[in-house]
Amino acid sequence: MKNSIIAFATLLLLVACNKNESKTNLHITGNVKGLKEGTLFIQRYADSALVAIDSIKIDGNSAFESNIDLKSPEMLYLYLDRGVTNSLDNNIMFFAEPGNINIDTNLDSFITSAKITGSKNxxxxxxxxxxxxxxxxxxxxxxxxxxxxxxxxxxxxxxxxxxxxxxxxxxxxxxxxxxxxxxxxxxxxxxxxxxxxxxxxxxxxxxxxxxxxxxxxxxxxxxxxxxxxxxxxxxxxx
Structure with a gap:
């Protein structure tokens, strides 16, 4: 009986996990070389303004990932909040589409050094x-x-x-x-x-x-x- 309860609970957990995974169809990974601390935001245009749809806290590890529910291929933006620095080099455009996309760049030349792979668009x-x-x-x-x-x-x-x-x-x-x-x-x-x-x-x-x-x-x-x-x-x- 105990084993049956455990098995049933495990099954429910797996179903719940599958439901959560089904909510997202875009997996974004990347690395901002040299970034030790800060916040990255995934943004999209809505009503003529950029709005954040996800945020990633960087604390020691410059690698990042995000999972997004993307209804249709769309131009998104990877925004770096540099804190006290008012740099214009802080927003990478990338044409997102369902699947896996990787964005590698560095802190000193955030936009110009960006290499984006995984999207045909x-x-x-x-x-x-x-x-x-x-x-x-x-x-x-x-x-x-x-x-x-x-x-x-x-x-x-x-x-x-x-x-x-x-x-x-x-x-x-x-x-x-x-x-x-x-x-x-x-x-x-x-x-x-x-x-x-x-x-x-x-x-x-x-x-x-x-x-x-x-x-x-x-x-x-x-x-x-x-x-x-x-x-x-x-x-x-x-």
């Missing part, structure tokens, strides 16, 4: 950013030239630079559109449309929206893009 987003940075760098160069032309009152140079900036912006937006369409099977596609080129001509956003696979269209960002495109079309009708 993150991998694709990093590919996108690598090319997109070239357009951003070119625009910064043009801004510098524009400032010099303005300083010397060189209107001919100003007009030429303005044309180059317009061309650079068009190429940037066209690249983003093509990238999103070519990766229509992943949630990074609607995310790029919403976060990077939301002000592009509606026909391009419409193309991205219509190219999404059913799975992506039903995702968090897929639904947002569909709603956004619909709202723009209705506004243009009025």
């Amino acid at each position: 993150q991998e694709l987003y990093e590919q996108y950013k690598k090319i997109n940075s070239r357009f951003n760098d070119e625009n910064l160069t043009l801004i510098e030239k524009k400032f010099k032309a303005l300083k010397s009152n060189n209107t001919k140079a100003m007009d030429s630079i303005n044309n180059l900036q317009d061309s650079n912006t068009k190429r940037k937006y066209l690249y983003a559109t093509n990238f999103a369409v070519n990766n229509k099977n992943y949630e990074v596609a609607p995310y790029i449309a919403l976060a990077e080129i939301y002000d592009i001509n509606i026909k391009y956003l419409d193309t991205i929206q219509k190219s999404m696979t059913p799975k992506v269209a039903n995702s968090f960002y897929g639904k947002k893009l569909t709603k956004y495109v619909k709202a723009i079309k209705e506004t243009e009708k009025n």
